[in-house]
Amino acid sequence: MIGKNTIKLIKSLALKKYRTKEKLFLVEGDKLVTEVINSQLIISQLLVTLQFRENYEIDLKNIENILEVDSATLKKASLLQNPQNSIAICRLPNKRELPPKLNNSLSVFLDGIQDPGNLGTIIRICDWFGIENIFASPDTVDLYNPKVIQASMGSFNRIAFYECSFNTIHKIAKESSTPIFGAFMDGANIYTETLPQNTLLVMGNEGKGIRKDVEELIDRRISIPNLSTNASKAESLNVSVATAIICSEFKRAL
Amino acid sequence: MIGKNTIKLIKSLALKKYRTKEKLFLVEGDKLVTEVINSQLIISQLLVTLQFRENYEIDLKNIENILEVDSATLKKASLLQNPQNSIAICRLPNKRELPPKLNNSLSVFLDGIQDPGNLGTIIRICDWFGIENIFASPDTVDLYNPKVIQASMGSFNRIAFYECSFNTIHKIAKESSTPIFGAFMDGANIYTETLPQNTLLVMGNEGKGIRKDVEELIDRRISIPNLSTNASKAESLNVSVATAIICSEFKRAL
Numbered sequence: 001m002i003g004k005n006t007i008k009l010i011k012s013l014a015l016k017k018y019r020t021k022e023k024l025f026l027v028e029g030d031k032l033v034t035e036v037i038n039s040q041l042i043i044s045q046l047l048v049t050l051q052f053r054e055n056y057e058i059d060l061k062n063i064e065n066i067l068e069v070d071s072a073t074l075k076k077a078s079l080l081q082n083p084q085n086s087i088a089i090c091r092l093p094n095k096r097e098l099p100p101k102l103n104n105s106l107s108v109f110l111d112g113i114q115d116p117g118n119l120g121t122i123i124r125i126c127d128w129f130g131i132e133n134i135f136a137s138p139d140t141v142d143l144y145n146p147k148v149i150q151a152s153m154g155s156f157n158r159i160a161f162y163e164c165s166f167n168t169i170h171k172i173a174k175e176s177s178t179p180i181f182g183a184f185m186d187g188a189n190i191y192t193e194t195l196p197q198n199t200l201l202v203m204g205n206e207g208k209g210i211r212k213d214v215e216e217l218i219d220r221r222i223s224i225p226n227l228s229t230n231a232s233k234a235e236s237l238n239v240s241v242a243t244a245i246i247c248s249e250f251k252r253a254l
Numbered sequence: 255m256i257g258k259n260t261i262k263l264i265k266s267l268a269l270k271k272y273r274t275k276e277k278l279f280l281v282e283g284d285k286l287v288t289e290v291i292n293s294q295l296i297i298s299q300l301l302v303t304l305q306f307r308e309n310y311e312i313d314l315k316n317i318e319n320i321l322e323v324d325s326a327t328l329k330k331a332s333l334l335q336n337p338q339n340s341i342a343i344c345r346l347p348n349k350r351e352l353p354p355k356l357n358n359s360l361s362v363f364l365d366g367i368q369d370p371g372n373l374g375t376i377i378r379i380c381d382w383f384g385i386e387n388i389f390a391s392p393d394t395v396d397l398y399n400p401k402v403i404q405a406s407m408g409s410f411n412r413i414a415f416y417e418c419s420f421n422t423i424h425k426i427a428k429e430s431s432t433p434i435f436g437a438f439m440d441g442a443n444i445y446t447e448t449l450p451q452n453t454l455l456v457m458g459n460e461g462k463g464i465r466k467d468v469e470e471l472i473d474r475r476i477s478i479p480n481l482s483t484n485a486s487k488a489e490s491l492n493v494s495v496a497t498a499i500i501c502s503e504f505k506r507a508l
Contacts, residue, residue, distance in 0.1 A: 035486070117371075121492055121495060124488055124491065124492065124495075125491065125495060127482055127484065127487075127488040128478075128480055128481065128482055128487075128488045128491055129481050129482075130481040130482050130483040132483060153488070153489070153490075154486075154488070154489075155488050158482070158484045158486065158487075158488070191506040224382075224502070226382055227382065227383050227384040227505055228381055228382055228383075228384050228412070229384040229386060230381065230412045232289070232408075232412065233381075233382075233412075234378055234381040234382045234407070234408070234409050234412070235407070235408075236407075237378065237379065237382055237498070238375055238378065240495065241375060241378075241379060241494065241495060241498045244491070244495045244498050244499050245498050245499060245502045248478070248499045248502060248503070249502070249506075251481055252445040252503070
């Protein structure tokens, strides 16, 4: 059994303040939890039901504590609407040091993405397309927000995520001779534009787009053409959808 | 002021059962509501705060009743976590009759999409790419689910949405000489495949993919190649993201 304090701890990890203080974050959902068990992450406490134990072999090497709980307790502790059979309380990895140079393939800079579902989805897209490095402004939603982890479907642990200011990444990009592209409503048509494989792609905030002072440092403005046949057109695409289409366009030629 | 019954009515419209019974559905969010006011939809009751009245000119031609409410009441009535200044209770339009033939551009068939956010996002993507007709199996989430309306961002009212069985659309496609493509994990690479402009594209359920008996009637299996550089690759893309990438690939050549 687990005590009230563990449940309280789990609930507190919904907030960045407590994740930072406790140096912990949550992973829920059986598929994700099994992925984490087999990864390099350290699990401080693993809560599982009997059913989970019966369904999965658990490699204990990165697990500090394992607790069996009943479904009702797990449900009480869970942040999910439909809890499954496991919750992993993981140790926050150390922040990655920025690379001195950008590599020769596509990287992404996120300028203030706010919605955790969008960030998680973008991470999953990057993982799919072999984009290894994601940089994000400090005001982007936290990577370890439980909703980001959930939406990323395990990809959070497969890509390199760096928090840094645009000025910092701009300097590194210049030193690496990396062109910086940004997605705008009025940019050049991505379908006809030359898209260098070593680009740093900037995607902006859901409502406000790319910040003015970031915009000024962008080399090339690109856009997904609106092909709507309606008089009153769709005004925009969701930022994760736009990221998917642009990344696909960069990668399709490979 | 509005009574308890109106609030009860609004809350009930979260469920398809009551939307069907009352022949009503909800639109929330000031931007969406203003779009609906200026559309052909009939608004049975429009609830607005004083602030909404001050910010927007309201064309009354399609509004049966308009009620001014205070923010607290609107908040109580709203289904949103962050209510704005308006709620439109709209009359359900009649179901569209199926077209006898498919047109000469891309159409989409959705085979059991369950998540309302995904359906809304797919509708927004189709609107963006000028895809005029979306067909969906009867077990796809309801178009008038408030979360679908929200995620579609007004596009729900700009595309033609039809509920029909795959057998029905299959017959229509055959009569129109329309090739049927389906998205699978193991299909042909979309980046090198010839993609006819008059295709019917089938996208499957989030977890289960395309149903077996639908699969059997598909002419061509396509896939977005997984370019992940990780040993443990991302297993899949979200269905709305996959739809965006495939539609982009069909439309880019135009």
